[in-house]
Amino acid sequence: MKKHKVTQVRHLTDSTFVIRFERNGMEFQTGQFVLLGTKGAVDRREYSIYSGENDDYLEVLVREVDGGKVSSKLKKLKAGDLVDVDGPFGFFKFDPQSFQVQQFLFIATGTGISPFHGFVKTHPQLNYKMIHGVRKVEEAYDHDDFNKERVTLCTSGEKGGDFDGRVTEFLKTETIDENTNCFLCGNSEMIYEVFDILSEKGIPTSNIYTEVYF
Amino acid sequence: MKYHVVTLGCQMNMSDSERVISVLEEAGYQWTDNEEEAGVIGILACSVRQKAIDKVYSRIHKWNKWKNNKNLVTFISGCILPDDHEKFLKLFDITFQMKDLPELPKMISSYGITTPTHLNVGIDPHNENIEDFWNVQPHYQSNFEAFIPIQNGCDKFCTYCAVPYTRGREVSRPSKDIIAEVALLVAQGYKSITLLGQNVNSYGLDKKGEELTFPQLLREIGELGKRMKKEFWLYFTSPHPRDMTDEVIEVIAEYPVLGKQIHLPMQSGDDKVLMRMNRKHNMEKYRHIVETIRRIIPQATLFTDVIVGFTGETEEQFENTRKAFDEFKFNMSYTAIYSPRPGATSHRWVDDVPLEEKKRRLHQLTEDLRKHNLPYNESLVGQTVRILVRGEDRKEGFLTSYTEGKLTIRFACTDKSMIGQFADVKITSASDFSLEGELVEVAASC
Known part of the structure; x- marks a missing residue:
């Protein structure tokens, strides 16, 4: 220490x-x-x-x-x-070079955006999409540090985001290439649900990486 | 002066206490079984359950009362949470971490001369001087079974466990010292040696490139076994599935001295519960390891640890654990009812599975284990197996032993000189959790 x-x-x-x-x-x-x-x-x-x-x-x-x-x-x-x-x-380490297909989907709720902020700051040329779920628009923490084209803000407590509703509701509407490497960070309930949705969409569990916030 | 040490908790604490005893004996103190006779009393605490911590408080209050009538120095070490440590500073004369063990006699002799702050060391999560502790020659409690610590601390942060907060960071002991301790024990005739660590198979990862990896360490010990030409079984506990590589299993298969028993904690058979436990392994990974063990070492026995009734565990999730029992057919499961451990992350969560339901799940898994064990054990009847005799059995006129796979076998014999020796036994009958046999070569004294 x-x-x-x-x-x-x-x-x-x-x-x-x-x-x-x-x-x-x-x-x-x-x-x-x-x-x-x-x-x-x-x-x-x-x-x-x-x-x-x-x-x-x-x-x-x-x-x-x-x-x-x-x-x-x-x-x-x-x-x-x-x-x-x-x-x-921790083991939620990210090195894009270690993936055969460098195509990434980041899914976060609340402050679960934190590691993804680190990913993007470290690897600015990354081929990624990010879905960030929050209650209010003001919780879009430092979204200016991300490429706006790549980010979907889901707001469940008020209108004004890119999608009105929860991350899980948005995700159900999306088509995801099965080679995508999916990184999930946030509360366990979101991770459980997203894990199931991604599995149903044909993403192999070996392509799903999770960091639960407790 | 006489001393007494109370050891609570797991094998790590038991192993630590062998070194504490050694340091005190070396300094001229004599052991007494009677606490009341002792001038120095210590406790190696365990923070896994509140009950163990409550025991510490009840003991120290009793010992502090004795101080009204006699001179007594008290000390505490072991697994202590920062919160409890603050309280123990006021209750015990000396608090120290294991890495400072060699200084214990000096601390005791300074008591009453120096200020208490010198005798109460704060918790430092880094185990930088832990080698001083490992270098203490332990006072082994058995003359045929021994435990060797190979690492200290944990970096895994499972949500139900407080070890990362009590024992600090993972630090690997130098491999040359481990191998030297194994060689010494084997030369002295020890028959069963267990490498100990919180995540034994992440050995060396804190010193990547500078230290052996865990399979390399096992290989070195396997080679040592070949050179020494002495019969012994070497085990390790506990490994973490995350760091369990195929190479570890291949090395175990390759060397006869590496015991064909693998303890692989599963904790739950449900991926979502594993996530909530922050286990960093899933059932796919676990399944791969078990399949590899079955393919490469088909004769290996498989033991596991499971927690039932973890916060939020649903009936369906528990059923997934039962399915895993059906699939993996463990030879033994150390199944625990979940109870929140102070200091662990899950202690902050609502413990929402009722105790009666937890008990039902425990009972159910025990029945499942029984169901799978019986046919396995019955399949061994008629076979002759190598056993290590461990002591007298509860059944009069019998000795108890275990196989290389750590299955318990008793056999008729009253010759206590066989305790600590290898022998061959023909298995004559089987029950769900034990076997009975007869010696192939019966000693005249049996």
């Missing part, structure tokens, strides 16, 4: 923010996560790395959880504060 200095906290909505901190030489592969907590705190939580492999800083995307022991403390951080960071960990 190492101490890293916070250099920026960027609030995206009332409850969601990006913490940027010094990288201090940490090597990672995009898709991995770190354990993060405020300096000296007993509790820490897992957060996917939001920044790219080539950035000289580390970023994580955090949503404040009601009554959360960690996220509420992280929200109060400001530049100059220290955080405890351990890692990287």
Whole structure:
């Protein structure tokens, strides 16, 4: 566990923010996560790395959880504060060169967009499509960092996205090439449903990669 | 001065306690079975269940009361969650992590002289000095069976488990030290040796390119077995299906000293439950491993771990676990009723399967296991098998033993000198969870 200095906290909505901190030489592969907590705190939580492999800083995307022991403390951080960071960990690693067919579909709900933000920042020329499910339009976290042509925003709580409804409803209407490599990140209910939908559409389970947010 | 150590939990803690005992004996302390006689009492804690932690609290409150009447130094180590660690700092005289074990005698002798902060070390998730612990020569509790730790910590973050938060990061012990310990034990006549680790087959992955991989380590031990020309069985536990490669299975098949028993935790037979458990393997992967084992080592026995009633497990999902039992026909399953473990991710979730239903599922799987075991065990009747004699059986006049595949066999014999020895037994009868046989060459003393 190492101490890293916070250099920026960027609030995206009332409850969601990006913490940027010094990288201090940490090597990672995009898709991995770190354990993060405020300096000296007993509790820490897992957060996917939001920044790219080539950035000289580390970023994580955090949503404040009601009554959360960690996220509420992280929200109060400001530049100059220290955080405890351990890692990287995890197996949701992404290297497009390791795939025969480099055609990718990313499906996220909420802050599950975080690893995909890292994927795209690391590999800007990627051939991908992304479906992002949120409740409100304001939760389209940093969509400017993605190619708008490739992203579908599904909003279930209000109109104004590209699709009014849940990710799963949108997905059912889509045709997906069976060679597509599908990456899923978000809550377990979404992942269960999407897993079934993709299987029904003929995507082999070996082409489905999941990272469940708990 | 006399000392006593209470060890709670798994084989890792049991193995750790062998080194704790060794350090204390080396420093001149003498073991006592009677806690009340001891001047130094320690506990190796387990955080897997709340019950185990409750035991720690009840013991320390009792020991602290004894301090009114006698001099007593207490210490704690083992698997401790950060939250509990904060509380133990106030209750125990000494807290330390295993990597600091060689310093324990110094900490005890400094007690009362130095300040408590020097005796209470914070939890550091990095196990950088863990080699100092591994270098302690353990005080083995058996003279024919031994456990050898080959790694410490876990990076897998299964949602039901707190080990990544108690034992820290995965660190592999140097292979040369592991092989030297195996060689020493074999030379001393040990017959059963088990390599221990939280994810034993991810051995070496933390030191890629600098250290052997797990199959390479097994191969080295297999070669050692050939050179030493001594009979022994080497096992490992627990592997993680994610890191179980075909190469591991091929190496086991190749070397006679590598025990033909594979413990492969499945945890659930349902892909969605596995996702929720954050297991990082699915049934397709698990099936591939089992098929490979059956193809390459058809005689191997297969053991597993399963949790029933995990948060959100539906009847249909449980039925998938039953189907997996039908398909894989395990020889043994260590089936546990799910209970939220403090510090684990799933502890924050609603434990929504009623206890009675969990018990029903446990009972059902036990019945399924029984159903598959009986014909398998009956198929062995009439065969002569090699066994390792482990001790006296509950049935008077019998000794108990296990086969290379760790199936339990008892046979009529009262000669205790056979305990710890290999022998050949002809299997005469079978039941669902055990076998009975008779010695092929009956010792005169039996």
